[in-house]
Amino acid sequence: MTTLHITNTSRWFGNVVAVNDITMTIGPGVTGLLGPNGAGKSTLINMMSGFLAPSAGTVTLDEKPIWRNADCYRQIGLVPEREGMYDYLTGGEFVLANAELHQLPDPRAAAAEALATVEMTHAADRRIDTYSKGMRQRVKMASALVHHPSVLLLDEPFNGMDPRQRLQLMDLLAKMGDEGRTVLFSSHILEEVEQLASHIEVVVAGRHAASGDFRKIRRLMTDRPHRYLIRSSDNRALAAALIADASTSGIEVDVAEDALRVQAVDFARFTERLPSLARERDIRLLTVAPSDESLENVFSYLVGT
Numbered sequence: 001m002t003t004l005h006i007t008n009t010s011r012w013f014g015n016v017v018a019v020n021d022i023t024m025t026i027g028p029g030v031t032g033l034l035g036p037n038g039a040g041k042s043t044l045i046n047m048m049s050g051f052l053a054p055s056a057g058t059v060t061l062d063e064k065p066i067w068r069n070a071d072c073y074r075q076i077g078l079v080p081e082r083e084g085m086y087d088y089l090t091g092g093e094f095v096l097a098n099a100e101l102h103q104l105p106d107p108r109a110a111a112a113e114a115l116a117t118v119e120m121t122h123a124a125d126r127r128i129d130t131y132s133k134g135m136r137q138r139v140k141m142a143s144a145l146v147h148h149p150s151v152l153l154l155d156e157p158f159n160g161m162d163p164r165q166r167l168q169l170m171d172l173l174a175k176m177g178d179e180g181r182t183v184l185f186s187s188h189i190l191e192e193v194e195q196l197a198s199h200i201e202v203v204v205a206g207r208h209a210a211s212g213d214f215r216k217i218r219r220l221m222t223d224r225p226h227r228y229l230i231r232s233s234d235n236r237a238l239a240a241a242l243i244a245d246a247s248t249s250g251i252e253v254d255v256a257e258d259a260l261r262v263q264a265v266d267f268a269r270f271t272e273r274l275p276s277l278a279r280e281r282d283i284r285l286l287t288v289a290p291s292d293e294s295l296e297n298v299f300s301y302l303v304g305t
């Protein structure tokens with residue numbers, strides 16, 4: 001069993017605080033690290049993989065600090081977000097180089113096995129600059145897996161993959177999680193995380209926003225107050241009906257937009273009541289659009305900013 005502990009960890013770059021006093025534990029199975037762009041996910045992953053020292057706090061693997069600890073590196077595989085590959089090598093040579101760096105007893109066999117795991121054997125002798133983005137991603141994955149690490153860290157691994165490649169990678173990660181490996185992947189796409197990880201850690205603006213079961217956190221997100229932009233055949237009559245209903249806490253008539261801006265406090269009740277309130281008054285609903293659905297807003301709600 002391999003467990004990563006991040007304890008009161010911060011990392012700053014000059015006066016930018018990328019990670020701000022985060023404490024979390026990542027155990028065996030698949031964990032999703034979710035957060036909008038710039039939240040600090042890559043910085044966290046780089047500290048977990050030993051590429052970056054924490055400015056404060058500790059990052060440990062089974063109680064041992066990871067920074068400058070070669071024993072830990074042997075247990076960790078990293079699939080970085082950046083491309084940064086030697087394009088003039090073939091995929092096979094690239095994976096082999098990593099097998100040799102790890103001083104594996106039979107680097108060729110290990111490289112061949114890792115390439116087979118990601119279904120890249122057929123393209124192993126082609127230069128990396130002829131690969132598609134998805135193929136590059138798979139070769140990076142093979143290189144991270146070549147030494148059979150017990151911890152696999154992946155930074156935005158699904159970026160640029162087509163749906164089939166995405167499913168393949170999801171299956172592979174799920175299998176590794178089931179085998180008892182500690183797998184952590186970052187993403188800013190809720191649906192991606194939902195499909196693969198039952199346990200998630202949410203970071204927003206460098207801070208730890210939520211941790212735990214995906215469904216619990218999804219419910220928190222769904223239950224938050226929502227804002228809508230509504231256009232109808234009679235905005236003022238609809239506004240009067242909505243303000244009398246307990247599902248709504250605020251309404252603004254936006255004359256310029258010829259619309260209503262509505263704050264719904266009870267999401268489930270609001271989505272059920274709005275159509276009936278309109279129907280009862282012969283009002284036609286023309287537009288009902290959420291106006292605060294960006295991930296940043298959803299996440300900000302979780303951290304209470």
Ligand SMILES: Nc1ncnc2c1ncn2[C@@H]1O[C@H](COP(=O)(O)OP(=O)(O)OP(=O)(O)O)[C@@H](O)[C@H]1O
Nearest residue numbers: 013016017018035036037038039040041042043044
């Ligand atoms: N080497 C660096 N020097 C200066 N600032 C940095 C450095 N690395 C990261 N940052 C800053 O730290 C913050 C967090 O960045 P980080 O890349 O960890 O976020 P992220 O959640 O991975 O975002 P993305 O999904 O866009 O990669 C950002 O404000 C970023 O600009």
